[in-house]
Amino acid sequence: MVKILGDLSPVYVVGIGFHPYQHASDTPYVALGLQAIREALTDAAIAWEDVQSSYVATALLGMAAGRPMLRHLGAHGQPLVHIENASASGSTAFRHACLEVGAGISDVALVVGVDKRTSPVFRAPTGVPSLADDAIVPATHFALLADEYCSRHNVAPEDVALVAVKNHANGALNPNAQRRKVRTLEEVMTRPIAGTLTALQCTPIGEGAAAVIVASEEGIRRLGIDAGRAVRVVSSAAGSEKAGNQTNPDTALSAEIMAQAIREAQIGPRDLDVIEVHDAFAIEELLYAEATGICEQGEFIPLLKEGAFDIGGRCAISASGGLIAMGHPIGPTGVGQVGEIVRQLRGEATGRQQPGARTGLAHMVGIGAVCYVHVLQK
Known part of the structure; x- marks a missing residue:
């Protein structure tokens, strides 16, 4: 069995942030995400310019939702990846940020998950309908x-x-x-x-945002991040x-x-x-x-x-x-x-x-x- 992070350099979470999860509101998704990102940057005590790569996880917002949000922090040309994987979207984005940092491609990466339900949840058709699709929700x-x-x-x-x-x-x-x-x-x-x-x-499906900053040991040293608050993945x-x-x-x-x-x-x-x-x-x-x-x-x-x-x-x-x-x-x-x-x-x-x-x-x-x-x- 292939080991993943065990074969790479150590990876740490150095900053976390949230916009509280809530029922549907008039708050734009951009504001939800920015609150979580800014809180994570403050928690890590780093600047947006220190982030070298960003992963944006959404399931309900449509195509390329991250750019209209991140541009408010400044356009610095960093790589940007959008990830949709149903309920596991945020977990998937986090894994890929960890792999990037662990592989030494970057020292500091942002992971932000944000969603807002703007229409009924849509699931792509399978092409082979089941006789029980309408009965077994x-x-x-x-x-x-x-x-x-x-x-x-x-x-x-x-x-x-x-x-x-x-x-x-x-x-x-x-x-x-x-x-x-x-x-x-x-x-x-x-x-x-x-x-x-x-x-x-049963879970409620509302709206909100969460963000984490992932960093390597080199990133922690270079940016003077408090290693005592870093948590290893x-x-x-x-x-x-x-x-x-x-x-x-x-x-x-x-x-x-x-x-x-x-x-x-x-x-x-x-x-x-x-x-x-x-x-x-x-x-x-x-x-x-x-x-x-x-x-x-x-x-x-x-x-x-x-x-x-x-x-x-x-x-x-x-x-x-x-x-x-x-x-x-x-x-x-x-x-x-x-x-x-x-x-x-x-x-x-x-x-x-x-x-x-x-x-x-x-x-x-x-x-x-x-x-x-x-x-x-x-």
């Missing part, structure tokens, strides 16, 4: 997965809903989250969408769906790519202190957490009830609030996960800090299915 699919999991492991729908209770509580502590309200189990169980899946167990793994698993390809793919990223980082699953997963639906956090290997299959719910996955527990999962409460603007989501993990590993996540956090994992899947996983260490 995402909520239906994940409701069926929740039912299957409950039956297989003898747990109740309310047990799965506890994931959302935890994540809403975490989101209430996050000033960048779209949903910032503590919810009781009774509240979470209201407003069914499909089967036992309810509205508060120790592994990056990616893959796409294989033939033969049509029931739950996202989980099978995630298990494979997570294992690859954890192996490349030379750690074990239980060395992870913070995890951000693609929990667009409550059942997803449960499935993907078990896929990391931090617990055995069927053990997630008992450990969740013990507080093992709370902030302050054995491993804080979705300390940001996850997609369920932090939100899922699509383009920014994977970048925002990296930003949250960096904040946690720096010890700067005021009000929701995982004590002693040193290693974190960010995981996103996208339609297709594709999967991107990154491991970061302080």
Whole structure:
């Protein structure tokens, strides 16, 4: 198996920034993105002129959305790459920025994810329509997965809903989250969408932005960046769906790519202190957490009830609030996960800090299915 970052020079995240995720507004996407970029530049204590390359992740804005945004910072002729990869757009952009810096092509790269829903979400036609396309929408699919999991492991729908209770509580502590309200189990169980899946167990798709600055050791030295706040990206793994698993390809793919990223980082699953997963639906956090290997299959719910996955527990999962409460603007989501993990590993996540956090994992899947996983260490 080919190692990626392990074969390259060390890569670090040195700056993070956000525009809070929010419901649809009249704010132009340019303003959303610029706020996140400027905050990341300030956090890294560098100037826009120091950035040598930029990656812009979007899913909803159309062609070449980055240039109208970045020109407000100044036109300096740096390379600019636009990336769309569904929900994994931001994670994909982050991986490619890390590869560029690790390969020595540049010393400092910007990754910014920004999105604004201006029209119904469009998915390219496959050319081979399915008889079930109109019947099995995402909520239906994940409701069926929740039912299957409950039956297989003898747990109740309310047990799965506890994931959302935890994540809403975490989101209430996050000033960048779209949903910032503590919810009781009774509240979470209201407003069914499909089967036992309810509205508060599903991610909202709003708008917002997230940005990170990636730098090499040479870039850190040359620009006088505070190395004590730099967080190393120790592994990056990616893959796409294989033939033969049509029931739950996202989980099978995630298990494979997570294992690859954890192996490349030379750690074990239980060395992870913070995890951000693609929990667009409550059942997803449960499935993907078990896929990391931090617990055995069927053990997630008992450990969740013990507080093992709370902030302050054995491993804080979705300390940001996850997609369920932090939100899922699509383009920014994977970048925002990296930003949250960096904040946690720096010890700067005021009000929701995982004590002693040193290693974190960010995981996103996208339609297709594709999967991107990154491991970061302080």
